[in-house]
Amino acid sequence: MSETTTAPAASEPTTEQAPPPIRARRDRLARAEGWRRRGPLLPALIFMVVVTQVPFVFTLYYSTQSWNLVRPGSRHFIGLQNYADVFRDSQFRQVALNTVIMIVGTVIISVILGLLLALLLDRAFFGRGIVRTLLITPFLVTPVAAALIWKTTMLDPVFGLVNFLLKPFGAGQIDWVSKYPLPAVMADLVWQWTPFMMLLILAGLQSMPRDITEAARVDGANSLQIFRELTLPHLRRFIELGAVLGAIYLVNTFDAVYMMTSGGPGIASSNLPFYIYQRAFLGFDIGQAAAMGVVTVIATTIVATFALRLLFKSFTGKEEAA
Numbered sequence: 001m002s003e004t005t006t007a008p009a010a011s012e013p014t015t016e017q018a019p020p021p022i023r024a025r026r027d028r029l030a031r032a033e034g035w036r037r038r039g040p041l042l043p044a045l046i047f048m049v050v051v052t053q054v055p056f057v058f059t060l061y062y063s064t065q066s067w068n069l070v071r072p073g074s075r076h077f078i079g080l081q082n083y084a085d086v087f088r089d090s091q092f093r094q095v096a097l098n099t100v101i102m103i104v105g106t107v108i109i110s111v112i113l114g115l116l117l118a119l120l121l122d123r124a125f126f127g128r129g130i131v132r133t134l135l136i137t138p139f140l141v142t143p144v145a146a147a148l149i150w151k152t153t154m155l156d157p158v159f160g161l162v163n164f165l166l167k168p169f170g171a172g173q174i175d176w177v178s179k180y181p182l183p184a185v186m187a188d189l190v191w192q193w194t195p196f197m198m199l200l201i202l203a204g205l206q207s208m209p210r211d212i213t214e215a216a217r218v219d220g221a222n223s224l225q226i227f228r229e230l231t232l233p234h235l236r237r238f239i240e241l242g243a244v245l246g247a248i249y250l251v252n253t254f255d256a257v258y259m260m261t262s263g264g265p266g267i268a269s270s271n272l273p274f275y276i277y278q279r280a281f282l283g284f285d286i287g288q289a290a291a292m293g294v295v296t297v298i299a300t301t302i303v304a305t306f307a308l309r310l311l312f313k314s315f316t317g318k319e320e321a322a
Contacts, residue, residue, distance in 0.1 A: 056297070062290035069284035082291035091267055092275065092292065098182060099271040103250045106189045107243050113190070114197025114242070115235070121198070122205045139195035147259035150188040151177060181261040181269035188256050197242045204238035205231070237311075244307045251300050272296045 063082050067075040086092055121132055138146065154161050157175040166174075177184045208231065216226050254273045257263055263270035263278065270278070276296070280289035 059290045059293055062286055063294050065287045065290075067286040069286065078287070082287050083295065085288060086291050086295055095267055095270045095272055095275040098267070098269065099251070102182065102186055102189070102253065102271055103247050106186050106193060106250055107246045109186075109190045110193040110197045110246060111201075111239055111243060113194045114199075115201050115239070117194070117198045118201035118205055121202055135198060136195045138191050139193070139199075141192065143192065143255035144259055146192050147188055147256045150184070150191070151260045155184055155187075177260055178265065181264065185253075185256050185260055185269055188260065189250065189253065193246055193250075196246065197239075200238045200242040201235055204235045208234050240311050244304075244311055247307070248300075248304050251296075 064077055064079055065075055066078045066081070117135055121128060121135070141149070153159075155176040157163065157173045160176070162176065163171060163173055212230060213226055216230060221229070252273055253271060254277065257269060257271055257274045258277075261269040263274050267275065272292070273296075276289050276292045279285050279292060283289075
């Protein structure tokens with residue numbers, strides 16, 4: 001009797017562990033469907049890894065080497081010494097400060113001007129389409145051409161349009177690029193990035209329900225109150241998006257600095273990309289330039305990740321609240 005009672009108990013785990021054929025077939029089909037959807041993306045993923053991550057790995061390797069091209073045969077491993085030299089470099093700290101000032105100043109001024117222009121274009125008037133096209137044009141100009149325009153046409157001390165307009169006010173022949181190199185570069189960047197901010201904010205304005213503002217006017221609110229209490233909170237997400245995208249792109253600014261001031265006088269208008277270029281291709285210090293690049297990438301990634309996370313929370317929070 002004991003044998004008859006124990007035999008079914010021994011066979012039960014075997015039947016429970018064996019997956020049903022229908023479920024196993026369904027899992028195989030799901031995996032095949034997943035690979036079918038992801039398969040076309042694999043070449044792009046491999047290309048992105050080869051183009052971005054492999055050079056970064058080589059940069060990490062070079063940052064641990066003492067390698068100056070003017071001293072052949074002196075290349076050797078020094079560990080984290082290049083990183084210590086970078087943080088002790090007073091010029092690197094000044095250039096980092098210049099970069100922060102350039103990014104923050106350009107973004108703030110571009111957002112303010114873009115907001116004012118968007119408010120103007122949100123109104124109906126004769127020739128609005130032509131005005132909108134003309135205001136977008138600076139964003140379509142290549143950075144090198146824009147830098148040359150501002151250096152030779154706008155800010156030239158003798159033939160510049162800025163001095164021509166300021167001459168009746170006693171400004172005289174001011175060499176803006178030499179006396180104010182960082183603001184001169186920022187003026188070019190603001191001119192290029194204001195249309196981008198204007199387009200984003202204008203999209204936000206046109207997505208705002210008109211019945212809300214009409215109801216506010218019926219309740220007796222004036223234009224300033226409507227802008228402060230309704231329009232500006234609605235535009236907050238669009239302004240934050242433009243500021244984050246502009247800051248991420250402006251970190252890589254090289255063209256304007258190189259074409260207008262070459263980082264000078266001294267390092268007065270240098271930013272991190274141009275200073276790294278100077279160390280690598282003018283000073284031939286590959287190891288220290290690689291260490292500066294790694295520090296810049298890590299700092300930029302941390303700031304961008306934090307800013308994008310706050311931005312995504314803002315968008316999802318608004319959507320959930322709605």
